[in-house]
Amino acid sequence: MKRITSPTPSLAMSKTLTLASIMLAATLLTACQSSGTNATSPGQAVSGKAEEGITHQVVKADVDSLTETRPLVGSAAELWVNGMACPQCVSNVDLALEDLPGVASTRVDLGSGKVYVTFTGDKRPSPYQLREAVRDAGNTLVKLVVPSAK
């Protein structure tokens, strides 16, 4: 390979830092341009663009209800989750939810950005516990639906 010699070390350092800055700036710009409403931020409505036009339409009441600490009632729940960027990302969600009391099984639907949870036994997690478990996994729970509430 042809060797390219820089005139001085300081110039080489300058070039390097310039290149590094450009790389970071370009990525930050891309990130800022694509970032919509933060699902974790309080507001009148919380929305998130999902895979190929599938959208999580969420209102403030949905987000507020996730602070409820009383256990759920029912045998299943549907979790609307943001940030499940890839198949391996959702394994964190699986592992976190399966540690909660009463959780029998989890199924992640990447196409809709939802996680389906079934329960067994007498114990049930609260919406707050579900929200925190999803947050521990590195994602954001934006809405919780239980069959009786549909």
Place this chain on the structure above:
Amino acid sequence: MSNHTRIALPARTRAGITPRRASLFTTLTCAGALAGLAGLAPAALAQEAMYTASATMPGPGNTLIRTQSHIFRFGSDPTDGTRNTTVYSVWNTVQLGLARDLSLTIDAPVEVENTTLASGQHDTNTKVPDVDFTFKYRFYRSDTGGVDTTRAALLGGVKLDTGGEFNADPHLGVVLTQVSGRHGWNAELHYTLTTGGTEDRLDNFGGEGTADALMYNLAYVYRLYPSAYTSESTGAWYATAEINGLYETNSDNEIHFSPGIMYEGRRFGFEVMGKLPIYSDVNNRAELDWAIGMGFRLLF
């Protein structure tokens, strides 16, 4: 080659690895231990190409194990006349989720070097390089859609030389990850401060001399298949392209282009990648000619 202490970059991202003479027994023992560790439960380290970090990590109490095998081919070394060196390395990584947004990564590489000396003779060494401990703290996360997210994390740790003379090189970095639909970006800046090291330049394949080192990496990850996730999706194929830069305070500067293919399933993943130099201003060590690598991740 002598037993010596040198600066070394975090194992996953460097071109060469700090070597130390080790017996075949030691190497096999380490390999066995790592094979045993493969039986433990890992978690996600997703959207991460081979040489650029990402702001993703296992959840609290979860563990990831990742193994990458590489062949690096280096050209002649201007400092000792070595004609060329081929390095066969295995990078073994364990990442522990310590708390929400905090993880610890331990890198323990193993390598074999085949060197053609200036005299034409061949020299082969089996080595167990130094151990690297890196904490990752995710200080920003914004999940804006089902698959869309932006995250940023600080990286900080220390490279421990457990050879003849104890030495610790601290390193500090920042990484930004952004995923939007089928497109993902990772950008990383990582600086390693040399606190020890020797003037012995043998085996320095980048960031392993006495100079401080700045890594600047950018990775683009594009989901090839499926174009859109469905309820049946359990895996995805990605094309990856990385720009991996390494500047050292002795004015050596090298930039590599690393294209690759990656598959991620729910519980496992693998990746294949090549590496070619696209810019080189190196006077204190051998330049990289090419490299190929493959890696596996087990999830259960």
